[in-house]
Every structure is written in structure tokens, then in C-alpha cells.
Amino acid sequence: MKMIYMGTPDFAVGPLTALIEAGHQVAAVITQPDKPKGRGKSMQMTPVKEAALSHNIAVYQPRSVKDPDFMETLRGIEADVIVVAAFGQLLPKEILHMPRFGCLNIHASLLPCYRGAAPIQWAVIDGREKTGVTIMQMDEGLDTGDMLLIKEVPLSPDETGGSLFDKLSEAGSALIVEALKALEGSGLTPVPQTGESCYAPILTKAMGKIDWNQSAVTIERLIRGLNPWPSAYSRLNGKTLKLWAARPSGEDASPCLPGQIVRVNRREFGVKTGDGILYITELQPEGKKRMDADAFLRGYPLEEGMRFED
Secondary structure (H helix, E strand, O other), rough: EEEEEEEEHHHHHHHHHHHOOOOOEEEEEEEEOEEEEEEOEEEEOOOOHHHHHHHOOEEEEEOOOOOHHHHHHHHOOOOOEEEEEEOOOOOOOOHHOOOOOOOEEOOOOOOOOOOEEEHHHHHHOOOOOOOEEEEEEEEOOOOOOOOEEEEEEEOOOOOOOHHHHHHHHHHHHHHHHHHHHHHOOOOOOOEEEOOOOEEEEEOOOHHHHOOOEEEEHHHOOOOOHOOOOEEEEEEOOOOOEEEHHHHOOOOOOOOOOOOOEEEEEOOOOEEEEEEEEEEEEEEOOOOOOOHHHHHHHOOOOOOOOOOOOO
């Protein structure tokens, strides 16, 4: 099938590769413009652009897909379908109806739950036992189109945003190939989204600031959901500590205050929360590399009674 592929981050690389390996003709790849990155602010290609160029596929990077000249370029490709995976721009009606089979989106949740920019991380933060991938026929709304195929993916107890990202990219890669095979054959039956929807807003660095008044379970989910980006953090003795792994406990530490260190041993240390104790097992001091709590405690001795800043 002749197609146009739209995607930007690592999540979208797997499906692109799967479509190429399945024998589809990817006539063009559309991705977000390159951005400056790092201290030197050198221009960084998107992961999808790098993948496309490695396969000698034409790449377009419009600042807006609504640009008339760009839409005329798309129209001239005469694609059978447009496949979208974490592209980063809403598509106008003119593009949605341009190909014969329309535009299919690889969405990393079980719709209608987790419409929006960060469905993977919010599934972890909210403590979901399962999520999945939905192949959706796109319409003009935000992830509101009819569903074509769904695949459920369970979350492990130690699931992070990063590990779930990889699982769902792999699942989406297989599912979009299956969807296109069905479209070329007997077709697929669109199923309207029903039931309660929820929104997965974009992640920000400010989200990572830990509120120790929340429960140990809630904070531990936040730590996993924001791993590897933007990461959860707190401040102790005027320094920022990024927290990468922890384990919640229902132990009572009254009358200590939330944020107060109440347990210290050679392997980990426990912090009083609004409900229970959170034992920190992996962290990163300001300006240092990630390390296990035992390595941290050898170089940064902590004492019970010390307290993280509000």
C-alpha cells in the first residue's frame, strides 16, 4: 500500500520500520522540525527523521500542516493512506479526507481513556493494571475517531514510563501492520468510542516536584511514571535529588511530619508521607549520576529527623 507516515519521537520509529518490512511503500515521512539540543544548541533530528533517511525516504518538516503549499505536496503524492503515530500536530479536514483509506492513528491507550499527549505515563501514574494500543480512524477531534483495532497490554508492578513506552511501541508496530492487511482485504468495522473518557495532559518538569503530603503509593507511581522524563524530584539541604525508584510501605511514622526521614539503613532510607513510608532505593544527587541508595548513603550520610523541603 502506498502511504505517507507522520511521526516524531522514538515511539513512532518501531511502527515505521514494521511498515517498511511488511512491504508497504512509504512514499514520504512527515515529522516535526529539527530542534536545538544540548549545551551547544546543535540542531537535532527527530528519531523518525533519522529512521526515514536511513531508508532513503523523503522527509518533510512543516511548521504547520495547514500550510497550503504543504497540503498541495501531500495531495500530489496520491497516497492510499496516511499513518500517524505521535506526530505532534492536529490534522485539518482537508488532510484527513485526502487518502482513499483516510488517516489511521496509532494511539497508545485503550480509548476513550487517555486522549491527549501523554497516555503512556499517565497510565503508570494512575496505577492502571492494563493499557494498550488503539488503531483509530482519525477525525477532527482530539483522539475521538472510531476504533478499528485494539490490543491490551498489562502493566508490571515495577512498570515505568520508559518500559511501557517500549512495550506499546512494539504492540503498535504489529497492530498497524495487521490493520492495513485487513483494510486491503475484507476491511475493518469502525467502532465508535463509548463510555467515560479521560484526558492525558502533556508532561512538564514542574509535575515532578514531590508533594510529601500525598500517600507513599501515589508518590511511588509518580516516580515510575515520570521515569525517564521529566523525572520526580525533591530538595534536601538545599540540593535537588531526583528519585528514580522507591517502594511504598504502609508503616505508621506518627508523629513525624511528611517529608521527614524516619528510617535509615545501609540499603535505603524511608521518608514519611501523608499515608505510609516511602523507601527510596535509587536516586540522583544534583550534578551526579544515578545511583542505588546504598551508594548514595556511603557518600551522603543521612540522619533520621532530616526533612525534605516543601
